Amino acid sequence: MDTFILISxxxxxxxxxxxxxxxGLSLIYGLMGVLNFAHGTFMSVGAYMGLWFSTQVVxxxxxxxxxxxxxxxxxxGGLFALIVEQLVITRLYERHIDQALVTVGVxxxxxxxxxxxxxxxxxxxxxPTWFINIVKVRGAIIPVxxxxxxxxxxxxxxxxxxxxKFTRIGLIIRAGVENRHMVTALxxxxxxxxxxxxxxxxxxxxxxxxxxxxxxxxxSPLTAGTWLIYGFIVVVVGGMGSIGGSALAAxxxxxxxxxxxxxxxxxxxxxxxxxxxxxxxxxxxxxxxxVSA
Amino acid sequence: MNALAVKDLHVYIQGSHILQGVxxxxxxxxxxALLGRNGVGKSTTLKAIMALYPSTGSxxxxxxxxNGVPTHKIARGGVGYVxxxxxxxxxxxxxxxxxxxxxxxxxxxxxxxxxxxELLSRGAQRAGTLSGGQQQMVAIARPLLNKNQxxxxxxxxxxxxxxxxxxxxxxxxxxxxxxxxxxxEQNLALVKRIAQFIVVMDQGKVIFEGxxxxxxxxxxxxxxxxxxxxHK
Numbered sequence: 001m002d003t004f005i006l007i008s009x010x011x012x013x014x015x016x017x018x019x020x021x022x023x024g025l026s027l028i029y030g031l032m033g034v035l036n037f038a039h040g041t042f043m044s045v046g047a048y049m050g051l052w053f054s055t056q057v058v059x060x061x062x063x064x065x066x067x068x069x070x071x072x073x074x075x076x077g078g079l080f081a082l083i084v085e086q087l088v089i090t091r092l093y094e095r096h097i098d099q100a101l102v103t104v105g106v107x108x109x110x111x112x113x114x115x116x117x118x119x120x121x122x123x124x125x126x127x128p129t130w131f132i133n134i135v136k137v138r139g140a141i142i143p144v145x146x147x148x149x150x151x152x153x154x155x156x157x158x159x160x161x162x163x164x165k166f167t168r169i170g171l172i173i174r175a176g177v178e179n180r181h182m183v184t185a186l187x188x189x190x191x192x193x194x195x196x197x198x199x200x201x202x203x204x205x206x207x208x209x210x211x212x213x214x215x216x217x218x219x220s221p222l223t224a225g226t227w228l229i230y231g232f233i234v235v236v237v238g239g240m241g242s243i244g245g246s247a248l249a250a251x252x253x254x255x256x257x258x259x260x261x262x263x264x265x266x267x268x269x270x271x272x273x274x275x276x277x278x279x280x281x282x283x284x285x286x287x288x289x290x291v292s293a
Numbered sequence: 294m295n296a297l298a299v300k301d302l303h304v305y306i307q308g309s310h311i312l313q314g315v316x317x318x319x320x321x322x323x324x325x326a327l328l329g330r331n332g333v334g335k336s337t338t339l340k341a342i343m344a345l346y347p348s349t350g351s352x353x354x355x356x357x358x359x360n361g362v363p364t365h366k367i368a369r370g371g372v373g374y375v376x377x378x379x380x381x382x383x384x385x386x387x388x389x390x391x392x393x394x395x396x397x398x399x400x401x402x403x404x405x406x407x408x409x410x411e412l413l414s415r416g417a418q419r420a421g422t423l424s425g426g427q428q429q430m431v432a433i434a435r436p437l438l439n440k441n442q443x444x445x446x447x448x449x450x451x452x453x454x455x456x457x458x459x460x461x462x463x464x465x466x467x468x469x470x471x472x473x474x475x476x477x478e479q480n481l482a483l484v485k486r487i488a489q490f491i492v493v494m495d496q497g498k499v500i501f502e503g504x505x506x507x508x509x510x511x512x513x514x515x516x517x518x519x520x521x522x523x524h525k
Contacts, residue, residue, distance in 0.1 A: 175382045175393055182380045185343055186394045186435060187368030 002139035007258045009137065013146030015254025016153030017215060020208030021231035022238070022246045023160060024081070024201020030177040030241015030289075031197050034099050038084055038106035039205055039231065040224030042077040044114055046206020047125070047219040049076030054126045061126040069125070070152065070210050077206020078199040085198040090191065107225075114221040122218030131214065149211050156204055157247050164243065169196050177241035233272060237279045239289020248287055295355075296321040296443050296473040297342070302350035304334075304341050311337050312348065313497035319443065319490075321355075324474045326484040326505070329494035330519050335477040336377050338494070339445045343367055343374050354442060369396060373436025377447040377477070379428045383421025387412055387431055390420050394435035405434040408464045426457035433464060443473045450480050462486060481508055481520075493517045 025039050050073035057072075058065050084106055092098045133144045164170035172193040176183045183190050212227060213219040234253055238245030253272055261268035279286065297319035304312040312334050319325045327335050341348040344364045352359040359367050368374065382390055391405070391412070406413045409430040415423065420431055429449060436444060449465060450458045462483045468474070469487050478484050484491065485508055493501040500517070507513045514520060 171385070171389055171393055175385060175389075178382050178384055179380055181345055181364075182376065182382070183393070184364040185345060185368055185374045185376065187365050187396045187439070188393070189363075189365045 002141075003262070005138055005140035006142060007262050008255060009140070009142050010146055011255030011258035012251055013149045013254070014258060015251040016149040017208060017212050017227070018230050018234050018254055019153045019247050019250035020156065020204050020211065021227050022234035022250055023156070023243055024197075024204045025231050026235045026238065026241055026243065026246045027173065027177075027197045028201050029235060031173055031180065032089075032093070032194050033096055034089060034103070035096065036089075036103050037100060037228070038088075038103040038110070039201070040228035041084075041107050041110040041114075042081045042202040042205035043209035043212065043227060044111065044219075044221050044224045045080040045209070046073035046077030046202075047209030047213045048114065048118065049073045049206065050210035050213065051123060051125050051219050061128055063128045063130075065126070066128050066214075070207050073210035074203040074207040077209060078203035081198045081202020081205070082195060085195055089194075089198070093191075111221045111224070118219075118221070120220055120222050122216070122220045124218050125210070125213040127214050145214060149215065152207060152211060153247075153250075156207065157243065160200065160204070160243050163200070169193060173197055230272075233276050235286075237276060237286055239286025242286065242288040245286055245288030294321045295319060297475065298351070298353045299338070299342065300351040300353075302338065302341055302348055302352065304337055304346050304348045306337070306346065311497055312341060314350070315494070315497070315499055317492045317499050317502055319473060319475050321473050323489040324469045324476060324487045325490040325492060326488035327475060327477045327492050327494065328484065328518060333494045334497045335494055336447050339374070339447050339475070339477060342445060343372065368436075371440065371442030373439065373441035373444040373472075375432050375436060375444070375446040375449060377451065379425075379432040381420045381423075381428050381431045383419065385420055386417055387420055387423070388416035390431050391434060391438060395438040397439040400438040401440075402438065405437050408437070408467060409434055426453050426460065429453060429457070429461055430464075433461070433468075437468065441472050443475060444468065446474060446476045446478075448477055448479065450478065450483060458483070481514070481518075484508060 021039070021043060025036060028034050028036050050069035053072040054065055054069045058068065088102055088106060089099060092102060131145045134141050135144055164174055172183060172188055172190065173196070176190050176193055180190050212223065216223060230253065234246055234249045237253065238249030253275065256275055257268040257272055260271035264271070295318040299315055299317050302312050302315040303310070315334070315338055327338065329335050337346060340346045342352050342359065344359070344362060344367055348360060350360060354370065354372060357370065382393070385393070411427060412430055412434060415427065420428060423431065433449060446465070449461050453461060458480065466487050476488065485505055488505045491503060491505050491507065492499055
């Protein structure tokens, strides 16, 4: 029983990190049809901004420093996403193949620049000392940082859902995911919503970048690609444009991967690809996805 | 005075020349019906006016050139649009559908709730769960919240039950008193009731402009629209 609890909670923790990567990807594809391969760089930029804040601005490793790193990382990821959107994506609306190619290019260039500047080695992100603590849940020994990942992802999920549900820009985004051309025909400049979505997605990825740096004990430009692949899988399984779908799929994939790796060591990735294929065959629009006009 | 003047409008979609130099005018404060067989380019014309398709040529709203202006600015400039097949936002509530469309300083909710009282009681209902007729009411109500210089209405009675056709026709007849309207419609009885001017298209071009009295001529209707008079 304790093993089951351990794998479940660590799976949810992993899923929380996948959600942070996937939520922005999902909204950006759902609203704008942009297959954004540069999303991983939003994570990297956020992680390095968090590292810069922790090591250059303040020199302590307490809880407040880490919270500051999360906020700075989120803002860094969000602002970088906004710059990419304004400089690159706005010029290529409706040109989906060009967008995919250009965002691959941005990912390669930014990854190489970060590698040139910081090297590709893992650079340790300072974390509060309580990160190495453990808690016992019904006999299972759980690293305490997993609860932080779950809490931050849950908080961002609630904030994103609240923005989507209760604000004008959220209303425009929800309508735009369904039919962006009709939104413009009602007199709404949908590009403002596009920018808001890029910032929100970049913010979540930036926060995710700081948390994944804590999870994997360091920051490197090489790790974003792996997380991005899982982000795309979560988006496809959850449904394009559905934040709730992304959350559900991220948890499903995180837990499945942990269980698969425990019972069939080394085959976690294979099981996830099998799960992806099963969803595509039975529910091509994803668990909670809708077809965009 | 003309509210809208369309000159030499061309639209290509995936290599096909859909509109081949469309010319017509819409007199101000009147209802103009755009008629023609299926697939002749009527809906494409409305979409091109709204800049939902790229086009060449000229579209003038009073003296202001619309071609080259983005869709949202055309709508803000006073062109209301009711699309074919409603295109309401099915996951939003009725109230959210309406508030999304309202951009006037003082949206005219009074008008739309007097035309369609049902929308008030169904405000919290998801639009996707409404009947076809109710969805059409939402689609017509959206642009009416704002002050329009012209209203473009694409097949408002398509796919509706006869009782609902009458209800939508009544609403359009009332709106026609307030606003210049360009209507694409297959229901000739409705056209005869509300239109003061008709424009007939064939194969991407305008082939006739004149009064709706021509629709009482069986030979005209058969040759121009390919149907016998009355309800197509």
